[in-house]
Structure formats: C-alpha cells, structure tokens
Amino acid sequence: MKKEIKFHLNGEEVVAEVEPHWTLLYFLRNVMKLKGTKEGCGYGECGACTVVVDKRAVNACLYPILEVDGKKVITIEGLSKPDGQLHFIQKSFIEEGAVQCGFCTPGMIMSAYALYEEKENPDEEDIKEAIEGNLCRCTGYIKIVQAIKSAKRRQQ
Amino acid sequence: MKKFDYHIPKSLEEALSLFKSLENAKYIAGGTDVLVNIKRKKESPSHLISLRNIDSLKVVEKKDGLKIGSCLIHQELLKIEEIRTYYSALYDALTKLGSKQIRNVATIGGNICNAAPSADTACPLLVLDAQVVIFGEKGTRMVPIDDFFEGPGTVAKEESEIVTSFELPSFPKYTGSAYIKHTRREAMDLAMVSAASRITFAAEDQSLLRDFLSSKGVEELDKELKNYPLFVKEARIALGVVAPRPFRAKKAESCLEGKFLNEETLREACEKAAEEAQPRDTIRGEAWYRREMVKVLTKRTILLSVKRAIEMCS
The missing domain is CATH 3.30.465.10 (Uridine Diphospho-n-acetylenolpyruvylglucosamine Reductase; domain 3)
Structure with a gap:
C-alpha cells in the first residue's frame, strides 16, 4: 500500500506516493529519474549512492524512503546552478583530474559537499574521514583528496 | 528488496502496541544492519517499526x-x-x-x-x-x-x-579507558580483533599519578611502571570478535585488580586474556594470529588507559 511523503529535493518541494519498502536510492533513480546517484554495492559499503539528507552524508541505498518525509535532500544534480554552472567541488574534480571511470565521483562529491557544509576549512584528516565510506577502485584517492582540498581556493 | 510495511510511531507506547498488533514485525533504528539483512535475505519482516522519531x-x-x-x-x-x-x-x-x-x-x-x-x-x-x-x-x-x-x-x-x-556510572578521575580495533585497512572494515580496557587507580595514588612522567610515550610506560608502584583498584578488560559474543576477560582482570601494576602483572593479564579468547579461523584472520593479537591489544589498551588516567590527574 502506497503512502504519501512530502520533502525537499534539491530545493524543490516534492509530494509523492511511495511504497514503504523503497529506499531513497530506488526512489531517486526509478521515480525521479535522477541517475546521478549510483548504486554500487547496495549494502552501505561503497558510498556510490551518497546523498545529503539534512546536511548529513548518508547512503541512499540504506535510507528508508518514508524517513525522508519532511527532510531536505540534496543529490549530485542539485549542486550546479540552474544556468549549468558547476559547484566549486565539481570544478575542482575536473581540474585536478580526480575522475577516472567516474562511478564513485557523484558519491565522493556529495561526501565532500557535506564536509564543506560542516567545516569551512577542512584539513587533510577531515577530508580522509569524510570519504572513508567512499570506495574508488581506479584512482588510489590521491587526486580525489587533492581536489577536495583545493576546492575551497576555486570558490574564491 | 522484499516488500514490507513501514511504521513511524512517535512514542514508545505506540511502538510497543504496534509491535503487539502486527504480525512478523521488527524494530528498526538506523537500519544499517536491518536493511542489509533484509537485502541479503537473512530476515524478512512484514512490518518495520521505526524508532527514529521517538524523542x-x-x-x-x-x-x-x-x-x-x-x-x-x-x-x-x-x-x-x-x-x-x-x-x-x-x-x-x-x-x-x-x-x-x-x-x-x-x-x-x-x-x-x-x-x-x-x-x-x-x-x-x-x-x-x-x-x-x-x-x-x-x-x-x-x-x-x-x-x-x-x-x-x-x-x-x-x-x-x-x-x-x-x-x-561516573568514575573517579584517576580512571582511564581505551578501545583498539585491529583491522586490515584503516577505514570501513570490521575488526579482526578488538579490545577495550579500563583501569581505575586508588585515590591515594593520585599524587603518584601526577608525578608519573606523563611526557613519556605510552610505549615506554611499561618500563617506567617498576619505579611507580601503582595500585589498581578496578580493572576491566573486554574482547571482541574472539568469542561468540563480546565478553569480559575476567581472569585477566583479576591479574590486575587489587594488585600493583608492573611488567609482571601486565604480562600475566595479557596472557590470561589470550587464554580466555576462543578465536576461530575466518576469512578476516586466523585463530593463532588473533590470539597473539589479543595479548598485544590488551597490553596497548591497558597502557593507553593508564596514560589517560595520568593525564586526567595532571
């Protein structure tokens, strides 16, 4: 039996009928057709599905959709400006070459986004802690950490 | 994922009465274990009762x-x-x-x-x-x-x-505790072995604790112990992953409790802890290695506890 939820998704109010057993990830990808959020493992291990709920990075694959009611959700699609201008973290990933296959990238960027929401000037330790739940099997993380570290500079 | 209904009670009483009235119900909090178990088909509740919104x-x-x-x-x-x-x-x-x-x-x-x-x-x-x-x-x-x-x-x-x-409970300030998780990689790993300990010293030893060379690194602490006969009023040692449940290594605790902490008693406690452990060979580590690591981690957590107790008093 479907239930109604109301929440903010990337700044806009969404009212939707959802199945109680859906996860936030299923809803984003299959109902809202927002395919930027990836499904890697589906068990909260890889972080490819990371989105930000009420300013906290969470695994969308383990987030019951009904718990989203009344909350503010931001996905990778919500970071760029309406005119298409990218967020400073996104720009930094491109300029530092922090993307290889790209599958982990949206999750990495959302974890970095949550970090910048929490801390204005994160140091390397903060960055490593913020992305410890995001697996990347291509890069070895060096460029990713660099991109997150230098993102602030690009904002200014 | 298998279908289930999801309920969001606002009070404990409501949660309990929902549980009683629904068939095959299960409580869910953060869901990082429950949902994984459902996805892995280890359990299949018909109703999940969320505890997340109960103030x-x-x-x-x-x-x-x-x-x-x-x-x-x-x-x-x-x-x-x-x-x-x-x-x-x-x-x-x-x-x-x-x-x-x-x-x-x-x-x-x-x-x-x-x-x-x-x-x-x-x-x-x-x-x-x-x-x-x-x-x-x-x-x-x-x-x-x-x-x-x-x-x-x-x-x-x-x-x-x-x-x-x-x-x-509240502990006297001449208390220190520590937990060490031994993993193969820094982040996102389950423990291969884990240990925690707490040491509460005797009130009379406070000045001694203060004198203790707290500037020395925790690695050198055990060598200094013989010069500072610290009396252990209460000792707790707990081990994870090396038994069907996390447990207190009580024989190891009694090697320290009511005794002076020195190299000898410390070594005895660590060896007892390793004896009390019942590790198995699994994909994350072999039994012999885990048993050896129990000794190492027990010692490290105790020394870290001592160091913290000293810091609290200085």
Whole structure:
C-alpha cells in the first residue's frame, strides 16, 4: 500500500506516493529519474549512492524512503546552478583530474559537499574521514583528496 | 528488496502496541544492519517499526554519570564532550565505527542490539559497566550489559521490548579507558580483533599519578611502571570478535585488580586474556594470529588507559 511523503529535493518541494519498502536510492533513480546517484554495492559499503539528507552524508541505498518525509535532500544534480554552472567541488574534480571511470565521483562529491557544509576549512584528516565510506577502485584517492582540498581556493 | 510495511510511531507506547498488533514485525533504528539483512535475505519482516522519531530515545543526561538514549546516532555521540573526556574507550569506538555515512544514521542501540561479536561499541560499554535500560509491557527494567549479550545476534530481551538508553556510572578521575580495533585497512572494515580496557587507580595514588612522567610515550610506560608502584583498584578488560559474543576477560582482570601494576602483572593479564579468547579461523584472520593479537591489544589498551588516567590527574 502506497503512502504519501512530502520533502525537499534539491530545493524543490516534492509530494509523492511511495511504497514503504523503497529506499531513497530506488526512489531517486526509478521515480525521479535522477541517475546521478549510483548504486554500487547496495549494502552501505561503497558510498556510490551518497546523498545529503539534512546536511548529513548518508547512503541512499540504506535510507528508508518514508524517513525522508519532511527532510531536505540534496543529490549530485542539485549542486550546479540552474544556468549549468558547476559547484566549486565539481570544478575542482575536473581540474585536478580526480575522475577516472567516474562511478564513485557523484558519491565522493556529495561526501565532500557535506564536509564543506560542516567545516569551512577542512584539513587533510577531515577530508580522509569524510570519504572513508567512499570506495574508488581506479584512482588510489590521491587526486580525489587533492581536489577536495583545493576546492575551497576555486570558490574564491 | 522484499516488500514490507513501514511504521513511524512517535512514542514508545505506540511502538510497543504496534509491535503487539502486527504480525512478523521488527524494530528498526538506523537500519544499517536491518536493511542489509533484509537485502541479503537473512530476515524478512512484514512490518518495520521505526524508532527514529521517538524523542525519548534521544536523551542525554549528565548527572551521576551519563545516560545516553539508544537512538542517538554515532556522529551525535561524538560531539558529547563527557564521552571524549570520561569515557574515552567509547569515544575511540565511535570514531572507528563504519564510515561517516554509517555514523550519520547508525545508532548505538542498534549496534548493541544487533550484537555482532565485532560490534564496536560493545567492548567499551562492557568495560564502562554500562546498564541497559529496557522498556516493555511490564514497564522498564535494567540489565548490566555483561548479562545482555547472549551470543551472535542474540540479546537478553523479548522481541517486543525496546532498549531505551544506556547508563554509564561516573568514575573517579584517576580512571582511564581505551578501545583498539585491529583491522586490515584503516577505514570501513570490521575488526579482526578488538579490545577495550579500563583501569581505575586508588585515590591515594593520585599524587603518584601526577608525578608519573606523563611526557613519556605510552610505549615506554611499561618500563617506567617498576619505579611507580601503582595500585589498581578496578580493572576491566573486554574482547571482541574472539568469542561468540563480546565478553569480559575476567581472569585477566583479576591479574590486575587489587594488585600493583608492573611488567609482571601486565604480562600475566595479557596472557590470561589470550587464554580466555576462543578465536576461530575466518576469512578476516586466523585463530593463532588473533590470539597473539589479543595479548598485544590488551597490553596497548591497558597502557593507553593508564596514560589517560595520568593525564586526567595532571
């Protein structure tokens, strides 16, 4: 039996009928057709599905959709400006070459986004802690950490 | 994922009556274990009853010790200054559990009720003498955490009962505690072995503690012990992953409790702890290695506890 939820998704109010057993990830990808959020493992291990709920990075694959009611959700699609201008973290990933296959990238960027929401000037330790739940099997993380570290500079 | 209905009660009473009225129901808190189990087809409840929106499960009370609500997420617990200062073993565990994403939703009540032998908050709560507060049809009852764990995934509570909080006693300031999780990779790994300990010294030794060369690194601490005969009033040692449940190595504790801490008693305690462990060969590590690591980690947590007790007094 479907239930109604109301929440903010990337700044806009969404009212939707959802199945109680859906996860936030299923809803984003299959109902809202927002395919930027990836499904890697589906068990909260890889972080490819990371989105930000009420300013906290969470695994969308383990987030019951009904718990989203009344909350503010931001996905990778919500970071760029309406005119298409990218967020400073996104720009930094491109300029530092922090993307290889790209599958982990949206999750990495959302974890970095949550970090910048929490801390204005994160140091390397903060960055490593913020992305410890995001697996990347291509890069070895060096460029990713660099991109997150230098993102602030690009904002200014 | 198998279909289930999802309920969001606002009070404990409502949660309990939902549980009673629904068939094949299960409580869910952060869901990082429950949903994984459902996805892996290890369980298939028809109804999930969410405990996330019950305010009384998120209390923090700071008188005569510390009371923490079961549905507080790890990331919130990390911000409680008292945990960092007086319950360091628990703080150590909170920083090491899962990932940021997991700590942002997973609750301490969930970590304990899931009762994995590797549960990070289990050993710290064991050495900190936590009481588990449980709400059910017959009202509220308290169980010492040592009696709460029964085996892998099983705890001493009825299915319908809800763990509401954990109560930690206040310890004298000449107390230190620590938790060490041994993993193959820095982040996002389950422990291969884990250990926690707490040492509470005698009040008379405070000045001695103050004199102790706290500038020395924790690695050199054991060599200095013979010059400073510190009396151990209370010792707690808990081990994770090396038995069906997180447990207190009580024989190892008695090697220290009521005795002077020196190289000899420390070595005895570590060897006893290794004897008490019942490690198995698994994909994460072999039994012989785990047993050896019990000795190493027991020693490290005790020395770190001593160091912290010294720091508290200086």
